[in-house]
Amino acid sequence: MTKFKKVLLFCHRWLGFISGLVVFIVALTGCIFCFQDEIQDAMYSHRHLVRQSSGYLPPSAMVASVKKAYPKATSDFIYYFGEERPAGVYANMGKDGFEIVFLDPYTAKITHHEKPQNNFFTIVEYIHLYLLLPPAIGSWVVGGSTIVFIVIMITGIILWWPKRKSDRKRSFTIKWGGRWRRINYDLHNVLGFYATSIAIILALTGLAIAFQPVSRAIYNTANLGSVDYDKEVTEPKSDSLKRSGLAKEPVIDIAFAYARKHVPEAEMFLIHNDPAVSGAIGVGGYAKSMHYSHATGFEFDKYSGKLLKEYIYEKKSAGLKLNEMNYDIHVGQIGGITTKIIAFLASLICASLPITGFIIWLGKRKKTKKAKTKPERTTSHRKTHRHLQVKPGA
Structure with missing residues (x-):
């Protein structure tokens, strides 16, 4: 491994440790929130009425x-x-x-009322946005972890990308017949690769919703600074x-x-x-x-x-249109049920990456410890062993 990749691996690993728990929580709550409208429509009759x-x-x-x-x-x-x-x-x-x-x-009759903080999906949303911390603190914790996650995804792609073209086809599939550690390794790398582009889009739109400078940067980029x-x-x-x-x-x-x-x-x-x-x-x-x-x-x-x-x-302007799409892109509803499923799966994969990554690190750590504790055989020992196996008169 080159020095450059060793540095990337160090950053990938330790940034993962720093942000892993937050990424897991944010991705999992985002996954749950994707179908909140459909779930609530199925559960609550007050969300429907007959057209008059x-x-x-x-x-x-x-x-x-x-x-x-x-x-x-x-x-x-x-x-x-x-x-x-x-x-x-x-x-x-x-x-x-x-x-x-x-x-x-049609009648102005009250049909239902509720406090937002008592709605399950509102609680999920607040965990996703602020980890139930005060918004001024939680938004920075989530935002900082999201930025770190983007760096992790990019470094992961660079580290994983196969050098030889002949290895690429094999690297894009999960070897389900292998040992569980191999399957876990493939789940981390292969699924991470497929989810990266969607995950980065979801991360950037989330940052744009949370932070005005990000929203403005997207606006200026889309308009080429002309508006x-x-x-x-x-x-x-x-x-x-x-x-x-x-x-x-x-x-x-x-x-x-x-x-x-x-x-x-x-x-x-x-x-x-x-x-x-x-x-x-x-x-x-x-x-x-x-x-x-x-x-x-x-x-x-x-x-x-x-x-x-x-x-x-x-x-x-194109920038304003794009900014106004942030929420619909972020929750996956911009293209209907198809993009919702894509966002759901991408969020689920993102939630799994800190877990599979930790298992990979744990496995390598155990291998390293085992290698250090195993006694080395000297050359003289090997020669003596071979000498004892030789039959007399041979």
Whole structure:
């Protein structure tokens, strides 16, 4: 082995020790989260309803229904998940935390409510993002381990890549008929090779979701630095000094009606209605329910209802489109069930790599100890042994 590869092996091994446990937890929780929508749809009846011909009630009706049930609540986000799904209100309960309230979008009747922290998949998501540590700490622990993992995957490919073309075909398959240590070795190397490209994509999209500098770097790279990031993504603010022309109806209703008219093909709508901030009221129309890419958005003055800014999907830069795909790529739903299965398998393989790698290291360590404790035979001993085996008179 060359000095260069010895250095790579040292880095690969010890970086694996440093990040292995975190990588295992993050990959396993990511694997579980991949099919969270499908699992919850199968488990919970409140996630479905029958489509009505009457059409959606306006967001103000949803807010009024939640306010009646929870007088102290402020409705920060309002979701219309689809014509055969309930609407949802993300209600801020003050000291009591947040409550997700599900309503029939045709009648505004509350059908279910729950605290996010009591949902199994929300807990899985928080483990995946923060290891249940405080977000300011957990995001850096997970992010740092993710960066280390990318380095490990790249060094692993360099170390494993066969020199001779004749060995490559053999190196791409698992020898199931071999001893268990050989099978473990192949599981680590062969599966690691096949999962590397997907794993790196999942890692980079995760970093982009967690860290603004990574997201911005992807944005600039995709746009070749030709688009002003701040100008494209900065949200406008309502002018609190100009309240003379107050809207005659709730601005959230104006925003929702405008979005439905201008994005009629959208299956899902999200309205941002945080009264505690000076930002405008925003509404986004999403092409597919439960998917967060391919969105067209609008921002309205929260006092007058005046349209302040548009984010038309077709006019967005390549970098912004790519950043908005981060979540869908990260959970594997960007291409439907096929990419979900690919993301699931890649995450499962990534969770297995620290285990199979540790077993390989443990096996080599035992071999080294055994070799050191085994007594060496000298040349004279071997000659004496051969001499004693010679028959007299031979």
